Amino acid sequence: MPLPFLTADGAFDAQDDDAPLDHDDRDRWRRPYRPGPWRVAGSALLLLLSAFMLLATMIIAFTGAWAGAAVCLVAALGVIGTALRILMAGVWVSRTGLRRVGLLRTRSIAWSEVGEVRTVQQPVRWLGLPRTVQGQALTAAGRDGAELPVLLTDHNADFLSRAEAFDRAVDMVAAWADEHRAVPV
Numbered sequence: 001m002p003l004p005f006l007t008a009d010g011a012f013d014a015q016d017d018d019a020p021l022d023h024d025d026r027d028r029w030r031r032p033y034r035p036g037p038w039r040v041a042g043s044a045l046l047l048l049l050s051a052f053m054l055l056a057t058m059i060i061a062f063t064g065a066w067a068g069a070a071v072c073l074v075a076a077l078g079v080i081g082t083a084l085r086i087l088m089a090g091v092w093v094s095r096t097g098l099r100r101v102g103l104l105r106t107r108s109i110a111w112s113e114v115g116e117v118r119t120v121q122q123p124v125r126w127l128g129l130p131r132t133v134q135g136q137a138l139t140a141a142g143r144d145g146a147e148l149p150v151l152l153t154d155h156n157a158d159f160l161s162r163a164e165a166f167d168r169a170v171d172m173v174a175a176w177a178d179e180h181r182a183v184p185v
Contacts, residue, residue, distance in 0.1 A: 026095040032172035033165060036158035038127060039086060046083035050076045090158060091138075091151045091169075093176040098140065100151055107149070111180040115143040117151075119170055124153035127160060138170050140177075 053076035061069035085103055092099040097110040117140050124135040138152040152159065152169060159166040 029092045029094045029099060031090050031092050032176065033090070033158065033169035035087060035090065036156075036160065036162060036165070038160055039089070039157035042157065043083040043086045046079055046086070050079040050083065053079060086157075091173060093173060095180060097180075098151070098173070098177070100149060109140070109142075109148065111177065113142055114148075114177060115141045115145070117141075117174050117177040124150070124155050126155045127157055136166065138173060 053072060057069050057072040057076060060072055082103075089101050089103060092101060097108055098114060099106060099108045117138065119136050119138055121134065122137050123132040124137050125131070126133050133155055136154045137150045139150055140148045142148055151173065152166070154163060154166040159169070
């Protein structure tokens with residue numbers, strides 16, 4: 001079964017550096033980088049936990065305790081939804097704008113509202129935890145000068161210990177921004 005939210009649509013497999021944005025459908029939201037091993041491992045562990053929860057649901061249902069089976073099923077479905085949401089988290093781009101998908105909310109910004117996209121050195125959260133370390137962050141500034149939330153960091157679940165992947169992702173998001181900010185949608 002293909003999982004389109006796990007692929008980078010071959011963005012880094014292309015050998016031609018002159019055309020980094022060769023895609024068939026630019027209106028579709030796409031992540032310009034592959035999810036990192038920490039994000040995939042966390043989701044895999046949650047899916048493993050949900051498998052055990054579904055097995056427990058089946059055992060509880062066979063005993064005839066339907067209310068307990070229903071509660072266990074709802075909890076397992078919640079864990080599965082959380083695992084999928086963790087996999088989908090990150091920055092997505094399309095012709096219409098920039099989208100930052102988080103665990104609990106999604107924020108979309110039209111390219112016409114984005115003034116500039118830049119990399120800055122600042123304290124960043126390590127794997128999304130409260131602990132901060134010095135690192136790089138990809139930020140976007142609005143046309144009116146308003147600072148938008150941090151898009152990517154080199155210490156998040158996608159780029160921890162993968163500096164080259166962070167640089168490629170920053171370049172891809174910047175290329176999308178440069179191409180689509182000047183073009184009216």
